[in-house]
Amino acid sequence: MENRFTGLNAPETPEFRQKFKVVFSVVLIVFSLLLIRLWYLQVIKATELRERSESNSVRFRKIIPMRGVITDRNGVVIADNLPSFDVVYMPGTTEDNEQLVSRLQILYARKKMQIDLSSQYSKKARPFMPVKLERNVGMEKVAIVEANSVTLPGIYVDVSPMRLYPQGEITASLLGYTGEVDKDDLESGDSEYTLGDIAGKHGVEKVLDSYLRGRNGAELVEVNVHEKEIQNLGRVEPQPGSNVVMTIDSDVQKAAWLGLNGKAGSAIALDPRDGAILAMVSTPSFDPHLFNMGITAEHWRDLLQNPLAPMTNKVVSGQYPPGSTYKLIIAAAGLEEGIITPHKQFFCGGGFTMGNRTFRCWKKGGHGHVSLHRALVESCDVYFYNVGKLLGPDKIAKYARLFGLGQPTGIAFPNEKTGIVPSQQWKLARMKQPWLPGETISIAIGQGYNLLTPLQLANAYAAFANGGIIWQPYYLQRIESFDGKKLKEFKPVKIGNLTLKKETFDVLSKALWGVVNEEGGTGRNAMVLNANVCGKTGTSQVIGLPQDARARLAKRIRDMHKDHALFVCYAPQKNPEIAIAVIVENAGGGGAVAAPIARQMLEAYFKKQAQEKKPVAIAQSAAVRKNQ
Numbered sequence: 001m002e003n004r005f006t007g008l009n010a011p012e013t014p015e016f017r018q019k020f021k022v023v024f025s026v027v028l029i030v031f032s033l034l035l036i037r038l039w040y041l042q043v044i045k046a047t048e049l050r051e052r053s054e055s056n057s058v059r060f061r062k063i064i065p066m067r068g069v070i071t072d073r074n075g076v077v078i079a080d081n082l083p084s085f086d087v088v089y090m091p092g093t094t095e096d097n098e099q100l101v102s103r104l105q106i107l108y109a110r111k112k113m114q115i116d117l118s119s120q121y122s123k124k125a126r127p128f129m130p131v132k133l134e135r136n137v138g139m140e141k142v143a144i145v146e147a148n149s150v151t152l153p154g155i156y157v158d159v160s161p162m163r164l165y166p167q168g169e170i171t172a173s174l175l176g177y178t179g180e181v182d183k184d185d186l187e188s189g190d191s192e193y194t195l196g197d198i199a200g201k202h203g204v205e206k207v208l209d210s211y212l213r214g215r216n217g218a219e220l221v222e223v224n225v226h227e228k229e230i231q232n233l234g235r236v237e238p239q240p241g242s243n244v245v246m247t248i249d250s251d252v253q254k255a256a257w258l259g260l261n262g263k264a265g266s267a268i269a270l271d272p273r274d275g276a277i278l279a280m281v282s283t284p285s286f287d288p289h290l291f292n293m294g295i296t297a298e299h300w301r302d303l304l305q306n307p308l309a310p311m312t313n314k315v316v317s318g319q320y321p322p323g324s325t326y327k328l329i330i331a332a333a334g335l336e337e338g339i340i341t342p343h344k345q346f347f348c349g350g351g352f353t354m355g356n357r358t359f360r361c362w363k364k365g366g367h368g369h370v371s372l373h374r375a376l377v378e379s380c381d382v383y384f385y386n387v388g389k390l391l392g393p394d395k396i397a398k399y400a401r402l403f404g405l406g407q408p409t410g411i412a413f414p415n416e417k418t419g420i421v422p423s424q425q426w427k428l429a430r431m432k433q434p435w436l437p438g439e440t441i442s443i444a445i446g447q448g449y450n451l452l453t454p455l456q457l458a459n460a461y462a463a464f465a466n467g468g469i470i471w472q473p474y475y476l477q478r479i480e481s482f483d484g485k486k487l488k489e490f491k492p493v494k495i496g497n498l499t500l501k502k503e504t505f506d507v508l509s510k511a512l513w514g515v516v517n518e519e520g521g522t523g524r525n526a527m528v529l530n531a532n533v534c535g536k537t538g539t540s541q542v543i544g545l546p547q548d549a550r551a552r553l554a555k556r557i558r559d560m561h562k563d564h565a566l567f568v569c570y571a572p573q574k575n576p577e578i579a580i581a582v583i584v585e586n587a588g589g590g591g592a593v594a595a596p597i598a599r600q601m602l603e604a605y606f607k608k609q610a611q612e613k614k615p616v617a618i619a620q621s622a623a624v625r626k627n628q
Helices: 014-044 046-055 097-108 120-124 139-147 169-175 183-187 203-207 250-260 288-292 297-305 323-336 372-377 381-391 393-402 424-431 437-443 454-465 502-517 547-552 590-627
Strands: 058-063 077-089 131-134 155-164 178-180 198-200 217-223 229-236 243-246 265-270 277-283 346-348 351-354 357-360 368-370 469-471 476-480 486-489 494-497 534-540 564-571 578-584
Touching: 058 229, 077 139, 077 169, 097 139, 139 155, 155 288, 169 203, 169 250, 169 277, 169 288, 178 288, 198 203, 250 265, 250 277, 250 578, 250 590, 265 454, 265 590, 323 372, 323 381, 323 393, 323 454, 323 502, 323 534, 323 564, 323 590, 346 381, 351 381, 351 437, 357 381, 357 437, 372 381, 372 502, 381 393, 381 437, 393 424, 393 437, 454 469, 454 502, 454 564, 454 578, 502 534, 534 590, 564 590, 578 590
Parallel strands: none
Antiparallel strands: 058 217, 077 131, 077 155, 178 198, 217 229, 243 476, 265 277, 265 578, 346 368, 351 357, 469 494, 476 486, 534 564, 564 578
């Protein structure tokens, strides 16, 4: 019989029929399983698989909001936004990240990639949640990515806002900068940040980040296999951040910056009437735009290791010996305690001897017999050595704290330092050593253990200028919504009283006026016509050498060990409107170096005041003529 399967004549044995049945049964079972699986997928799992299929082509895209604008007191914009083109990667679109990176680097040719997919962000990124590879790229890179989208699956160009600081380094130490959130931001317990968000990292940007950053928007888009958008499936608009109006006067800020002219130091100006800060400059500074693109580790290390501390706001965090600017406190203490009178004289022959040591006056030949007024005007050291010795360290400390020194001012700014007001108890607790008589002589002219911040110094003189009210310094006027509604307004806060006798205020105010306006005054370089500037110069030692030794070693002392130059002032003498403190590091005498910087700031302030008053005067004159 012919076998119907082989076409050969072969007998059908029982063994053959048994094998055929087995094979047929296996084929039937497999075919049945395939039919059941097909039915399961097409009927039972149809909805789930359809949704999963759609999700593979639908992307969630976060929309970064416009950050709030920051302006000065006159409406001048000092922090704004610009559009930024960012190269973005969508995780989950390819399994070979390294090959994708290599392909992009080859396409970039000689153009360096700032971030790659091996970063900590991409490793922890969730699928289909975009990760920024590079921020603020040029149009050349945009063109490369767009033209090669077919070979770069998951990489595309997005547009987001980028921070712009019109005054750059001038306001950097005050405003700070922004950057993409880091690991610490994301892992903080109360964090509202998500991957790729922009946050304030320093200064005002950090302090007010919750107001400035706004609220993210989102959209669902359908994309093709190359991540190109096909259609928009829905969108939630982002909410722009709130706008901030500061108390800063950009003209005074710029004048301080130009006055410092690259020298290391700081300058602070505030309104004695309420504590509003008009200018806050710290030098050297940094370019805040560097952080928009993601600063390199090398550049960041250079900034942090720079001995001149460009990333530190020295107005609130720098601590310096106050030098002769401290003599106002010593004079006030002497008058209040009855140790001296305005007319009491001490003889200055160029030095003051205590035990086996002679403390020199800055004027080698001495000032002769001097009373309080001339001692302040010409900054006679020997006069204040005598007063300090009579007061003692604890009474000096009492009045220093009365002026607000040795404690934070309470300004809403990170890393404010407290300074040091030394006393016998302080030294015993700190150094486990008793106070020495010679240390009183040093602190009487602002040397020794004395340390204060420029902000403390300016605030102390502002309190003296206004008749005794110590205000908490502040730099914010109000916060407004993006559509102009007032959300929060900041009012002056009184934090203390400078309880001195009226006679003390009068005597010392005349002396401070004489420092700037009288012949022989050490602050003559700060004189401004018709402004009645009152002030005090200071020179503080960086290294503790006797003056004779300092003179011998002058040529060998490196620049970083030269004296600091200080000047603090307020104006006008009556009803003052501005108080200023300037410290220039390792620069020499306060009268020669710091006072001219304060003068430039004063000139900028009063020039604007005159311009603002002129239209009012013209309008009033026109009204008078009309009535006549």
